[in-house]
Amino acid sequence: MIMNQVTTIIDSDKCIGCGLCISVCPANTLSLRDGKACVTGDESIQCGHCAAICPENAIQVGALDPSLTCTTFEEQADWLNFGASDxxxxxxxxxxxxxxxxxxxxxxxxxxxxxxxxxxxxxxxxxxxxxxxxxxxxDQKSLMTFGRYIMDYYKSLNRMAESFPLRLLSYVLSKDELGKYYRNYYAKVKEGIQEFEEKGTDRxxxxxxxxxxxxxxxxxxxxxxxxxxxxxxxxxxxxxxxxxxxxxxxxxxxxxxxxxxxxxxxxxxxxxxxxxxxxxxYPKEKYQTVAGRKPVKIRYFDPIDSEG
Ligand SMILES: Cc1cc2nc3c(=O)[nH]c(=O)nc-3n(C[C@H](O)[C@H](O)[C@H](O)COP(=O)(O)O)c2cc1C
Ligand code: SF4
Missing domain, CATH: 3.40.109.10 (NADH Oxidase)
Structure with missing residues (x-):
């Protein structure tokens, strides 16, 4: 675990010694002393569980900002109970x-x-x-600038992939990486670059x-x-x-x-x-139905089978 300095502050006047903050702390940062929660560890992962569980609002973790402060919608800041969402x-x-x-x-x-x-x-x-x-x-202008750098990379990758000796070398040295790229992506990438350069289509x-x-x-x-x-x-x-x-x-x-x-x-x-x-x-089109997925294969480990 990567530890941080402790920024937890406990208001001992408010603390009723229920111990909840201690039971949820993953880093042993807190313990009960004389019926009150105290910071006794010198490290913390600053997860904020202690403050979130305290029934007396007695804890603050200085490193954390408990609210999202979103500006484009009204946030419901209160905690949603297990099983309470739709x-x-x-x-x-x-x-x-x-x-x-x-x-x-x-x-x-x-x-x-x-x-x-x-x-x-x-x-x-x-x-x-x-x-x-x-x-x-x-904005699209920055995106296009970004796109051009990406395209430059693929242009040079395509030039390499076109070379049979380089593909052979890659087969020997890097598990056929260049060959796989050549077979699976080269042609589509070439087409995409060409379309962008000729018609400005952003593929x-x-x-x-x-x-x-x-x-x-x-x-x-x-x-x-x-x-x-x-x-x-x-x-x-x-x-x-x-x-x-x-x-x-x-x-x-x-x-x-x-x-x-x-x-x-x-x-x-x-x-x-x-x-x-x-x-x-903003999407141009709407869908009529959800898209399916391939049937999922689930492996359930059966301890009885594994013993035999
Ligand atoms: C790691 C990753 C990389 C992807 N890269 C591309 C991409 O470069 N271009 C693209 O059009 N879609 C890309 N996709 C989208 C997938 O094609 C898409 O998630 C998949 O077809 C399932 O469709 P859905 O996202 O509508 O459920 C990528 C998806 C993932 C997870
Ligand atoms: S959860 Fe709150 S009230 Fe309970 S021991 Fe911790 S600080 Fe005190």
């Missing part, structure tokens, strides 16, 4: 989210993009490190008017990628609820991974990796 509505929202590939020209206000990020960070993170980072491209972001680049600070988190992707899923769902379409752009993530110079153009530090690029905009 599962039908939640599942319907999850199944209705679609990857959007046709957007209108309408731009997404900055306040909405900010609120999406605030919603994103309610996701869990390893050791509560919250090492996620967000870079917002707020990378599908005409999205904004993007959020979700990254992670590898200096402060061991789970930067997982954390960033969990926050991203929150953003995708919230965006749908706010009337927006989204699409994850894996091609952009791959290019940024392979060509770190792209990050530099957007002032993203070296120790930050980008794990998701979310294209965002």
């Amino acid at each position: 599962i039908q509505h939640l599942v319907r929202l999850m199944r209705s989210r679609r990857s959007c590939r046709n957007y209108s020209q309408k731009t997404v206000p900055r306040e909405i993009l900010t609120d999406l990020i605030k919603i994103g960070i309610s996701a869990p993170s390893g050791s509560n490190s919250q090492g996620w980072t967000f870079t917002v491209l707020q 990378l972001f599908h005409g999205a008017t904004a993007a959020i680049l979700v990254g992670g600070n590898t200096k402060i988190s061991f789970s930067a990628q997982e954390d960033a992707l969990l926050a991203s899923q929150n953003i995708l769902l919230a965006a749908h609820a706010m009337g927006l379409g989204t699409c994850l752009i894996g091609f952009a993530v791959e290019a940024m991974k392979r060509d770190p110079s792209i990050k530099k153009h957007f002032n993203i530090p070296v120790h930050e990796n980008i794990y998701a690029v979310i294209g965002i905009g």
Whole structure:
């Protein structure tokens, strides 16, 4: 666990010694002394569970801001009990989210993009490190600049993939990476680049008017990628609820991974990796039904079978 300094303050006048804060603390930061909760550890993951569970509102965790302060909708700040949310509505929202590939020209206000990020960070993170980072491209012009850097990367990758000797070398040295790219993506990427250059068709972001680049600070988190992707899923769902379409752009993530110079153009530090690029905009089309999924295979481990 990555620990932080303790910023927990307990009002002993309010504390009734119920011990709830101690039972939910994952870091043994608190204990009961003379019937009152006290900070006895010198480290904390600053998760805020103690403050959230206290029936007397006796605890504050200085590092945390308990409210979201979203500006584009009215937030219901109170905690929702286990089983108290509408599962039908939640599942319907999850199944209705679609990857959007046709957007209108309408731009997404900055306040909405900010609120999406605030919603994103309610996701869990390893050791509560919250090492996620967000870079917002707020308009199509910035998105096109970004797109050109991505395209430059794929142009040079395509040039390499065209070379048979390089594909052979890749077969020997890197598990046929270049060959796989050549067989699966080369032709489509070439076509996409050509279409952009000749007609200006945006096959990378599908005409999205904004993007959020979700990254992670590898200096402060061991789970930067997982954390960033969990926050991203929150953003995708919230965006749908706010009337927006989204699409994850894996091609952009791959290019940024392979060509770190792209990050530099957007002032993203070296120790930050980008794990998701979310294209965002107002969708042009509506769906009639939800899309299905392939039947899921579930492996149930049976302890009795495993003994035999
Ligand atoms: C990691 C990841 C990368 C993706 N990259 C792209 C992409 O570069 N371009 C694109 O149009 N869609 C991309 N998608 C969207 C998937 O194609 C889409 O999620 C899938 O077809 C299922 O459709 P749905 O999102 O509407 O349920 C990506 C999705 C994921 C999870
Ligand atoms: S949860 Fe609140 S009231 Fe209960 S022991 Fe902790 S500080 Fe005291």
